[in-house]
Amino acid sequence: MQKSIQEKFNQKFNIFLSKNHLHTILIAISGGQDSICLVNLVENFQKKFGKTINITYIYIDHQWTKKSEEQVKHLINIFEKTKKKFVIYQINQLINSELKARELRYNILTKYSKQHGYKYIITAHTQTDKTETFLQHLIRGTSLNGITSFNEYRKFCENIYIYRPLLELKRKEIKWLCRKSYLPIWSDITNYHYTINRNRLRHELIPYINKYFNHNIDKQINNFLINSKLDNEYINQNAIKLYLHSRHKINIAINYKLIYKQHIALQIRTLQIFFFIIHNKILI
Template identity: 45%
Template sequence: MTVTYLHDKFINIILKCQQLRKPISILIALSGGKDSLCLIKLVEDFNYLYKYFNNIEYIYIDHQWRNDSKKNIKHLLNYTNITNNHTYVYQIHTIHMSESTIRKIRYQIILQHAIKNKIQIIFTGHNQTDQLETFLLNLIRGTGLEGLSSLPLIRQIKYYIQIIRPLVKMNIGDILWFCHKFNLPIWSDKTNFYYSNYRNRIRYELLPYLKAYFCPKIEYNIINFLNVSSVENEYVKQNAIKLYINSRHTYYIAINYKIIKDQHLALKRRILYLFFYYNFNKCLNHNILNQLIKYIHIKHQRKIKIVWEQLKINIYKNWIYIQ
């Protein structure tokens, strides 16, 4: 087996994952492109050397957006069959949906499959270029710190399931070189060149423009910024979770705002977001958030009621609760 510098990089990334204890079951989410083939090769070679994974499964979600999707599936299966591991294909039959909606459905399917089959680790093929593009997309849409670092190396989904993106430390040039080095059968996806897609315009127009006219090291600088932001965001997140646990009511859907009102604004915002997202799967909007923060600082207040998306939010006697 030929070992390249990408093999070494991949091995270092995987062995540094603290909760990775063998033997372990993994699920690899595939797209059929160069990233997927590179990830398959790296995982199979890694397992040949270290025998970490007692079960490897592949999963492909067919959006049915392209008229060649069935041929793409067949092409992918021809390659994954060589590994002697199981490959699962799911189809999304409602095709007229936005990219963000499809992304949510795709992750739901992958997670449900992992839970059903008792998978501990989910690998995705997101690379460093995907991380840059996601950052710029979210920045343009007006995201906060959480959105800027939305493609971390490791993300804990449930107490026993992690998503790991081992290629996020590798750029697209290295991945292309790797695929050519081992003659991996890359499927050419023509939708990657449609400029109606924002991500493609960022990849082929915005990033080259910024590199040519503003800073040749723009990609390197953004990655450094994302690494720093990810660490700081994780610190804020962990502290917000601790405060949320301490402030929530034991039995009712309520939090004691007396515990959080003297905390930093960043923590108050996170805790209120957590409260509504955890209990109602709703993302609190800025107007309601600002109202809540304003009201919890009013002394000797009467009972206040805010109606938002069919929720009756009450603020009274140190408590924010829902009727």
């Protein structure tokens, strides 16, 4: 299994680098098993192919626990062996909100990428993360756009993209690979804080669904998301066509009579496109 995962990663990663003509990449890590596994796969890839890639690893420390400093030292020891650039951002203000913490991380990654000219940010999200994110969005209430936004490639902001090369792997496969490779994994106690909604999903809801409703929930949700993405792309394409056909050639306006004749789903998407182009705001 280890050889198979590494070979699949090598093939996918090589295509990704060649297709985008990349010589510099930024890899965002969390310090957990997924990101340490990604580091191992990337380092093995570079050793095998001898690619001259300028790799920078970046870690954002929220200092949620008393052992945060020890975890940073642990990561420094790992990256000293790789001889790669390792950047650490420490957040002095304690943030208890998962959403606010995520927003802050993304702002830091965006700012750093723009300052240093990185086009792609690579993360270690897995298929299990995709399942958890889907359930979070579903519970909060979302749209077809919302549930299909967690993809292998995603536009992060202007001229910056996120690439998730491990998105086809489940967390248990990552765990197996880490144990097989004797990787130095730091056990993060915050992963078991149930005040964080994702942890409740991970340790309570998903195991419950797997046991009593569907033992392969990751696969089933992934299949649903693939089909939903196709439906969403079809609606978006038709909405773009409708917008181009209904917009005024000179003034900032659209032909509402023409739009009104269409299905409500197309009406909503067309208005969303209109407001985004005119005001750069997403109409929910």
